[in-house]
Amino acid sequence: MTTTTEFEALPALEGAEPRLGTLVMKFGGTSVGDPDKIKDVARRIVAARAAGNRVVAVLSAMGDSTDSLVRLAYDVSPRPKPRELDMLISVGERISCALAAMAIHDLGAEAISLTGSQAGIVTDTVHGRAKIVDVRARRIHEALDQDRIVLVAGFQGVSTDFDITTLGRGGSDTTAVALAAALGAEACEIYTDVEGVYTADPRLVPEARKLHAVSYEEMLEMAASGARVLQVRSVEVARNHHVKLHVRSTFSAEDGTWIREEDERMLEKALISGVTHTREEMLYRVEGTDPARLFAILAEAGVNVDTIVRTGSEILFSAPAEDHESARDALDGLDVDWTARDDLGKVSVVGAGMKSHPGVAARAFETLAAAGIELEVVITSPIKIACHVRGEDVERAVLELHRAFQLDAPEAERQHA
Ligand code: ASP
Numbered sequence: 001m002t003t004t005t006e007f008e009a010l011p012a013l014e015g016a017e018p019r020l021g022t023l024v025m026k027f028g029g030t031s032v033g034d035p036d037k038i039k040d041v042a043r044r045i046v047a048a049r050a051a052g053n054r055v056v057a058v059l060s061a062m063g064d065s066t067d068s069l070v071r072l073a074y075d076v077s078p079r080p081k082p083r084e085l086d087m088l089i090s091v092g093e094r095i096s097c098a099l100a101a102m103a104i105h106d107l108g109a110e111a112i113s114l115t116g117s118q119a120g121i122v123t124d125t126v127h128g129r130a131k132i133v134d135v136r137a138r139r140i141h142e143a144l145d146q147d148r149i150v151l152v153a154g155f156q157g158v159s160t161d162f163d164i165t166t167l168g169r170g171g172s173d174t175t176a177v178a179l180a181a182a183l184g185a186e187a188c189e190i191y192t193d194v195e196g197v198y199t200a201d202p203r204l205v206p207e208a209r210k211l212h213a214v215s216y217e218e219m220l221e222m223a224a225s226g227a228r229v230l231q232v233r234s235v236e237v238a239r240n241h242h243v244k245l246h247v248r249s250t251f252s253a254e255d256g257t258w259i260r261e262e263d264e265r266m267l268e269k270a271l272i273s274g275v276t277h278t279r280e281e282m283l284y285r286v287e288g289t290d291p292a293r294l295f296a297i298l299a300e301a302g303v304n305v306d307t308i309v310r311t312g313s314e315i316l317f318s319a320p321a322e323d324h325e326s327a328r329d330a331l332d333g334l335d336v337d338w339t340a341r342d343d344l345g346k347v348s349v350v351g352a353g354m355k356s357h358p359g360v361a362a363r364a365f366e367t368l369a370a371a372g373i374e375l376e377v378v379i380t381s382p383i384k385i386a387c388h389v390r391g392e393d394v395e396r397a398v399l400e401l402h403r404a405f406q407l408d409a410p411e412a413e414r415q416h417a
């Protein structure tokens, strides 16, 4: 049995000198959801500047305005041209940045808003899910040197063909991390509507605890298996460029969760960092092709393959429910036997301590067995055990595993600093 988790390639970064005191602050859509919230964010940015930082703020589009723009496109055309779709949906972030710059001026500070392109975010030419290939931060440095606050429209760049591209949903996180790496920022703060990363989704598990520290690897596994605070790709860029991330609430001054290099305390104190879940997973079973051909075609179709299991001539893989149409079309075009199940969800236990402590898998399986929860597919990595279970068992599985690994105890939070 072989398993893989697919992570994306990295952007190359123009070697900018690290500057002490540079802070990148990213604000998500709910944080800039209306004019008053934009004014609050402006105050927070100005306060960070007043504390002595060179501040670059990356903003998302207001509320769910990106969804509205996508809907608008489909109201006009059943198959919007990807180039034009990017031209359209990149607008939301520009609106937020221009408005925030106005609000900052009213507070008596200097600010300049920049599109991704003006900020030097260069991407490949894949519309809708472009990858950053270079950050040419000259203009940002100049503005910072002139004592300005720089606002950068997230989620977008300019391609090597000079077209506007977008980085995939949630892509402002990746803009922020790539800028933090390129500018040598001390940290990248991700401001959002939750207090940080929890040992499980607090809406489902009221005893869930806020984690103070999570390793990059853990966060990658958690983000890929259902924790929705960060775009997976942003965590990968952070890991590869050693950018410390601080996920925290826009609406409080409390510390949130630090995402950084693994340390001893993560390995010893609490073996498990969290239990994540997804309610809807499509599980595909394919016979009659080789993995190289199959996954090349799926990648081309834009299917976000999560886990892959190969046993004999059969290949199993899972993918998000929203990719089903693309997967179906790709598989139908391949002349293979395939089936798909849509009645499953996935529960994952993630923790760096698993590497050095045997018995985690045994405890997870015993716990689920005792609760009468059947496992359909099990996939592991060195720091993750992921179980596909029936959709209706997902909630119970999360609660049972959270309890079994004592994630409601104070030690589960770990320490930062
Ligand atoms: N506004 C974009 C989205 O909704 C990008 C982002 O928020 O990060 O996906």
Ligand code: MG
Pocket: 028, 029, 170, 229
């Ligand atoms: Mg987001």
